[in-house]
Amino acid sequence: xxxxxxxxxxxxxxxxxxxxxxxxxxxxxxxxxxxxxxxxxxxxxxxxxxxxxxxxxxxxxxxxxxxxxxxxxxxxxxxxxxxxxxxxxxxxxxxxxxxxxxxxxxxxxxxxxxxxxxxxxxxxxxxxxxxxxxxxxxxxxxxxxxxxxxxxxxxxxxxxxxxxxxxxxxxxxxxxxxxxxxxxxxxxxx
Numbered sequence: 001x002x003x004x005x006x007x008x009x010x011x012x013x014x015x016x017x018x019x020x021x022x023x024x025x026x027x028x029x030x031x032x033x034x035x036x037x038x039x040x041x042x043x044x045x046x047x048x049x050x051x052x053x054x055x056x057x058x059x060x061x062x063x064x065x066x067x068x069x070x071x072x073x074x075x076x077x078x079x080x081x082x083x084x085x086x087x088x089x090x091x092x093x094x095x096x097x098x099x100x101x102x103x104x105x106x107x108x109x110x111x112x113x114x115x116x117x118x119x120x121x122x123x124x125x126x127x128x129x130x131x132x133x134x135x136x137x138x139x140x141x142x143x144x145x146x147x148x149x150x151x152x153x154x155x156x157x158x159x160x161x162x163x164x165x166x167x168x169x170x171x172x173x174x175x176x177x178x179x180x181x182x183x184x185x186x187x188x189x190x
Contacts, residue, residue, distance in 0.1 A: 012167065012168060013166070013167060013168075014164075014165040014166055014167055014168045015168075016163050016164045016165050017086075017089075017166065019082075019163070019164075020082040020085045020086055020164055021082075021086065022082075023075070023078055023079045023081075023082035024079060024082040024083045024086055026055075026075065026079055027075065027076070027078075027079025027080060027082065027083060028079075028083070029055050030055055030057070030072065030075070030076075030079070033055050033056040033057060034057045036056075037056060037057045037058060037138065038133075038134050038135040038136070039134065041058070041138065043056075044056035044058040054068045054072070056068075057069055057072075057138055057141075058138060058139075059138070059139055059140040061139075061140075065140070066140045069138055069139070069140040069141050070140060070141055070142065070145055070146070070149065071149055073119075073146055073149040073150055073153065074149050074150075074152050074153040074156070075153060076115070076119050076150060076153055077112060077115045077116060077119060077150065077153040077154045077156075077157045078153055078156060078157050078160050080115040080118075081108075081111060081112060081115060081157050081160065081161060081164075082164070084111045084115075085102065085161075085164045088101060088102060089102075089166050095166045095167060098166055099165075099166050099167070102161075102164065102165075102166070108158065108161040109158070111161075112154055112157045112158060112161070113154075115154070115157075116150060116151070116154045119150040119153075119154075120147065120150065122135070123143060123146040123147055123150065126143070126146075127143035
């Protein structure tokens with residue numbers, strides 16, 4: 001069964017597409033709320049005590065609020081990677097081409113390092129205002145700790161990238177469905 005080609009088996013969408021979509025939605029919502037917080041730090045007051053308030057980069061002084069401001073950043077790179085995974089599958093030449101690209105550790109690591117660089121730039125700008133952008137640290141946020149938390153998120157992103165798949169066979173997930181075997185299959189058949 002491991003020797004069967006992926007193309008000859010019936011394929012179905014992977015459950016990881018749902019995971020990627022959920023992470024992408026959380027990441028995009030948080031990005032827009034961060035932009036709103038930079039424009040008007042008081043906007044989140046309209047959210048009251050609802051759980052949705054944790055999508056905003058603000059704190060109410062509680063432990064959960066302080067964790068939200070500082071440690072939600074661990075999700076930044078994984079959420080960004082989920083967006084890249086979805087864009088790679090939908091806008092770049094079809095699923096077969098996307099699978100080949102995603103099977104490359106170099107491609108995934110390049111995406112993670114690019115996201116880490118963007119996050120580092122954003123944190124440096126928030127702390128120093130080098131470019132004069134209307135952004136800054138909010139109550140409960142420490143600049144040095146932002147970099148540490150983003151680094152942890154970047155490290156967690158690589159194993160997460162191994163879980164992301166576009167399709168799986170009709171049977172249980174097997175080694176034949178792994179990104180490395182997809183890459184090997186595409187090289188041997190191409």
